Amino acid sequence: MSKTFSNFAQLASFVASGRTNEEQIEAYEGAFIEHDEMARMSIVDAPERMEMPDPDQVRVAVEMMMQTMFDVLRDTRLESYAGDLAWGFANSFHVVAKRIEGREDDAAKQLRELARTFDPSEIYATELEDTQLLCQTLQGCREAMECMRDHAAEVYRVETGRPFSPVRGSRVSSSLTASMIDARDYLAARARERREQFTPEGPVVAFSGGQQWEDVDLLWRGLDSIKARIPEMILATTAQSKGCDAIAQAWAAARGVKVVQFRLDRKLGAKAAFVRNDRILGLKPVEAVICEGSGIQMNLAQKIRQAGIPLHVVRLEHQATQAVQRRA
Incomplete structure (x- = not known):
């Protein structure tokens, strides 16, 4: 008996209902958390109400995107290239996560500077609060992007038998997959955030x-x-x-x-x-x-x-x- 769907949410719900990977579900639920009712996406944007996407729908979307590429190319002339394409998908999540991390580090540096130069004025208090919200928002976005990357990396590993590893730098992961840490990051970590x-x-x-x-x-x-x-x-x-x-x-x-x-x-x-x-x-x-x-x-x-x-x-x-x- 066939089943039809009127929107992606229904499709995601249907696919998710057939999965029992509790570890994967917990990873998404832990990453897609709204720590505050308000979000601030940049230092120049005003705080606004923006919800995180539904973790189940995102999880299914990542699974479908990765798995479909392998399924469509399987037993065809292009099968040998499926792994390369899937690596590119996983790496795109990694690149975006690193970009967010860079902005998060900049905001954290600004927050440390504000903390060192305390000022009892209302302007200072507002700037401190806005910078804290920016750090918090960027942290949540990074964790969500890393969760999607780790999920894509796991599909890549299962299909190819090889772990996903970025060309440069570390891939610090959630509990969903193991981390791959570049030695330079490992040895320099005492001077870094996320020690x-x-x-x-x-x-x-x-x-x-x-x-x-x-x-x-x-x-x-x-x-x-x-x-x-x-x-x-x-x-x-x-x-x-x-x-x-x-x-x-x-x-x-x-x-x-x-x-x-x-x-x-x-x-x-x-x-x-x-x-x-x-x-x-x-x-x-x-x-x-x-x-x-x-x-x-x-x-x-x-x-x-x-x-x-x-x-x-x-x-x-x-x-x-x-x-x-x-x-x-």
Whole structure:
């Protein structure tokens, strides 16, 4: 029996009624909160009454937008491009969220300046109140945009098997998905706002490996065993886009483990990879996994051994042995 809808709200309600993802629903309800009856979108605009969109309708819209692209292109010549298009959708939410965050930081800076230069006048009180409202409004908009980004990122991960990661910078997430934190943000977080999001608490497990690796299950099982012993672990990787690091980051996204990505600082030239290894060691990891790759992995393994950190070395013959055992 077919069902017709006269507007999007009815469609959203119908689709939402068939879903039972409580974590996802809670994430939207937590992000789409109106902290005040009034909203202020810029320093020059007067406060006005503007409601947040309905979280269920937004959730369904994001789901439909992402999922429809995969469904329409599946089993066609364009199927291989569906992931690229979906990444672009998720990244657009990320870009807008970062833009809002920049405005939020500017407003917060202004608010701190006002707090330092107290003035008992009515003009000062009005400016302080307006700036507080602007900060609050921008914070709510950012959290809502990040929630939509995280939802889109989760659909992308489920469909492609790869975690969504922006080209530059961090993706600090709600509880819906794991965070991917750029190492520069992580190390500089003491001087930043939102400190608790950029410096997640927990024991660090270092991970690095070569760009040629096929046995996904071998690495997932190994990381699962570590997480069983260290439930609050944070994974620090060398941020390569393929091979072992990509597999580990996909595992982290699926398991809700926060990732700190140590990308190469190209300005350092030939020594960039070795400096990166030292920076990972600077986090004082409690355990490490090194998969056979290049001399960079050998260097990191040597430094980890010298530091007395428990080390798991996974060699290429390990995955060959596992493949033979599975065929047998």
